[in-house]
Amino acid sequence: MAMELSGHLAGLVPGPVLGIETSCDETAAALLAPDGTVLAEALFSQHEDHVRYAGVVPEIAARAHLARLPAMVEAVLDGQPAPAVVAATAGPGLIGGLVVGAGYAKGFALARGIPFLAINHLEAHALSARLPMLGAPPAFPYLTLLVSGGHCLLAETAGPGAHTLLGTTLDDAPGEAFDKVAKMLGLGWPGGPAIEALAVEGDAKRFGLPRPMVGRPGCDFSFSGLKTAVAVIAATYPLGALPRQDAADLAAGFQASVAASLADRAGRAMAAFVARHGYAATLVVSGGVAANGAIRARLAEACARAGFALAAPPIRLCTDNAVMVAWAAIERLRTGLAPDGMDVAPRPRWPLGAGVGEAA
Secondary structure (H helix, E strand, C coil): CCCCCCHHHCCCCCCCEEEEECCCCEEEEEEECCCCCEEEEEEEECHHHHHHHCCCCHHHHHHHHHHHHHHHHHHHHCCCCCCCEEEEEEECCCHHHHHHHHHHHHHHHHHHCCCEEEEEHHHHHHHHHHCHHHCCCCCCCEEEEEECCCCEEEEEEEECCEEEEEEEECCCCHHHHHHHHHHHCCCCCCHHHHHHHHHCCCCCCCCCCCCCCCCCCCCCECCHHHHHHHHHHHCCCCCCCCCHHHHHHHHHHHHHHHHHHHHHHHHHHHHHHHHHHCCCCEEEEECHHHHCHHHHHHHHHHHHHHCCEEECCCHHHHCCCCHHHHHHHHHHHHHCCCCECCCCCCCCCCCCCCCCCCCC
16 A cells, blocks of 8 residues: 655655666666756666576576665765655566565665655656756657567656557567567677667668558557568578678668658657647657667657657666666656555566556
């Protein structure tokens, strides 16, 4: 059961907020002032722990979080004012990591007698473009396009806890597709940066890859057919890494197809937004795949055509981080939403817009 805020604190942030992020393979902690100023932050990427397996191993990730998180929090708090609130990602994500982060945060809150907030990882991404350090925040409501290794969705965001899902992927997330295609091309993991770097050398039109869902009604996504098309072409070559130019052309074509699909789906969401509200607003794009320059450029073109502003956090805030977790807690508190009780359990599945106690 959530603890109620006292009347004089409703809508206010009582002091610095400590944020903790352990949903996948980044261990992160950050301390934000009540106005959103970042006082201190730390992030450790587990890339070297997982690269030999060409993907994240949940058990290894959880153990790494457990080993590193206490020292990281201690370093972030060194010389800083004491936190008045602690927030941790409680889902969606890898359950082992979520248990580590949320459990640590609950213990921290109990030991100090301060409130605890369970943060939805997807909402933290959706709200990250409103961080004060990024300039004038996009006004509610706006459109959220979240693209990452595990998620792909379009939603209308009207405020903390107020998201209307417009579309989601029917199969793979784009980051997952990038990783699988990179493996087909003989590239390293993670696939996103490897494909983006190689695509610069390629001819995106050479192989005529499909552009999934482009022109279809609605705002859903699909990437499995595109991935299969690349696999069919790659299978015509001998085993091993493809010739560099062929791999570059496939990488460029694949990246262009993903960008075209995302831009088309976002364009339909923007048209629907204007039809509902009578005006154009902002498209917020976040998540690890939002760090891709070609995708950002294609989305910028789509926004310009629709009269929308494009808000994309800097690359370091597109990937998983604790700054966005602490900021999501601040947004919640400012809205007057209550902190959570210690009985809130981490959730590997937690749809955007669903409350803590709602079914996944």
